[in-house]
Amino acid sequence: MYFYSAPENFNEEMLRGKRVIVTGASSGIGEQMAYHLARMGAHVLLTARTEAKLQKVVERCLELGAASARFVSGSMEDTAFAEEVVKEAENTWGGLDMLILNHIGNSYFNYFDGDVDHIRKLLETNFLSYVAMTVTALPMLKESEGNIVVVSSVAGKAGGPFVAPYSATKFALDGFFSSLRHEFIIDNVNVSITLCILGYIDTDSAMRAVSHAIKVAPSPKEECALEIIRSGALRQRELHYPPGIVSGMLLLRGLAPGFLDTLIRSNVVVENVQRAPPPHGTRVPLAGSPGSGR
Ligand SMILES: NC(=O)C1=CN([C@@H]2O[C@H](COP(=O)(O)OP(=O)(O)OC[C@H]3O[C@@H](n4cnc5c(N)ncnc54)[C@H](OP(=O)(O)O)[C@@H]3O)[C@@H](O)[C@H]2O)C=CC1
Numbered sequence: 001m002y003f004y005s006a007p008e009n010f011n012e013e014m015l016r017g018k019r020v021i022v023t024g025a026s027s028g029i030g031e032q033m034a035y036h037l038a039r040m041g042a043h044v045l046l047t048a049r050t051e052a053k054l055q056k057v058v059e060r061c062l063e064l065g066a067a068s069a070r071f072v073s074g075s076m077e078d079t080a081f082a083e084e085v086v087k088e089a090e091n092t093w094g095g096l097d098m099l100i101l102n103h104i105g106n107s108y109f110n111y112f113d114g115d116v117d118h119i120r121k122l123l124e125t126n127f128l129s130y131v132a133m134t135v136t137a138l139p140m141l142k143e144s145e146g147n148i149v150v151v152s153s154v155a156g157k158a159g160g161p162f163v164a165p166y167s168a169t170k171f172a173l174d175g176f177f178s179s180l181r182h183e184f185i186i187d188n189v190n191v192s193i194t195l196c197i198l199g200y201i202d203t204d205s206a207m208r209a210v211s212h213a214i215k216v217a218p219s220p221k222e223e224c225a226l227e228i229i230r231s232g233a234l235r236q237r238e239l240h241y242p243p244g245i246v247s248g249m250l251l252l253r254g255l256a257p258g259f260l261d262t263l264i265r266s267n268v269v270v271e272n273v274q275r276a277p278p279p280h281g282t283r284v285p286l287a288g289s290p291g292s293g294r
């Protein structure tokens, strides 16, 4: 069986009255998802660290027609906070229909600097908190036959330069959630898992981090956010956005991985990626300098 009772066509009415958690909702794609869901008449529970931003997003959601909108602020570095957010949904709504896991912690677009603690911390934020929220939400999602939506990246399917810590956390999501999806199907658990494989999107933080060094044009965050909600509601296995570019990359990954690697590197202006000087006597460079042939 491919997937239980997946609807074929998306209709915004599908989200009316649904109870949805969106993480990383104070900016970027998460903020845009909150606005789409509000317009569709959903109940939204939003989370991120910055209370002042969340307050504004909640106000806008109410203006746009959300059935209800509230927020909980805190850091996903702490899995106890991740669980707390889901419990807030349980206490407020008594159930949950859709869990959208979207937040990421700060990282860098540069040569891997050898900082193992940064990877550990990023795994807590970008991966373990996703697992913790899923575990706590599962009884409610089973009850509602709901949806888990996991926002990932092409960097979680194919390695590229300068995103080693980030890429590791996104690959971890694929491994975990793809395995869990099998178990749900084997056990007839009617909870869908949608893994969203995104290319470069024009959010402020992504543009700040990479616009000086990436040759391809970013895709619009508003459309991206709508496609994520749509694919979750349709219970799709994976979303590829923007579709042509991402699906093409994944096809090449199977057919000609070496060629895909060359293509990925050719889209990066390596000269514009400045190697940060290591703090005095602490870090050893792990790769040759740009142009040294490594
Ligand atoms: N933009 C892009 O080009 C791409 C993005 N993606 C994926 O899309 C998703 C959204 O990315 P994007 O919108 O660009 O990112 P943004 O930086 O715009 O948003 C990140 C969100 O996460 C929150 N956040 C940051 N740190 C923490 C933390 N420690 N605990 C809890 N929340 C935190 C931020 O709010 P606050 O600071 O208030 O906590 C913010 O709401 C991510 O999963 C990303 O990997 C995938 C591919 C490409």
Ligand SMILES: C[C@H](CCC(=O)NCCS(=O)(=O)O)[C@H]1CC[C@H]2[C@@H]3C(=O)C[C@@H]4C[C@H](O)CC[C@]4(C)[C@H]3CC[C@]12C
Pocket: 104, 105, 106, 107, 108, 109, 153, 154, 155, 159, 160, 161, 163, 166, 198, 199, 200, 201, 204, 205, 206, 207, 208, 209, 210, 214
């Ligand atoms: C570097 C980003 C990590 C998140 C972050 O820390 N943002 C704040 C930076 S700021 O302090 O300056 O504001 C990455 C988040 C999304 C990444 C992009 C992505 O996932 C798609 C492409 C994957 C490819 O392998 C490399 C290029 C990407 C556009 C990639 C670039 C790094 C991110 C923007």
